[in-house]
Amino acid sequence: MGGCRVLLETCAQCGSGDALPRGFCAKCGSSNVSPREVSGAAVVWSFTVVHRPPSGDCSEDLPYGIALVDVGYGVRMMVRVPVELTIGQQIEIERTDLNAPPKFVRMLHSD
Ligand SMILES: [Zn+2]
DSSP: OOOOOEEEEEETTTTOSSSSOOOOOTTTTTEEEEEEEEEEEEEEEEEEEESOOOEEEEEEEEEEEEEEEEEEEEEEEEEOTTTTTTTTTTEEBBBBTSOOEEEEEEEEEEO
């Protein structure tokens, strides 16, 4: 397994996680939440190729992919990825700051 980690906010009450630092649990309402590092292994749940950036900013490298990935704890996160990904692909992502978006690290072999 890879060593990359993703920082989530997780609930001590019900065990669910949240991609955003809300300070409370979106599932059960408990304020007993704290940052936790989980494995960066994630599965692509949905995937879109962006040919034109929404902002109209032409400085981006186009096209690029935006994937919604499952990281466990009931959490899905948006991450910018290479366009050759497919739905169901296992990838590794990393996030060390709760307020920052996760970064794509590499593709993982599904076997
Ligand atoms: Zn909870």
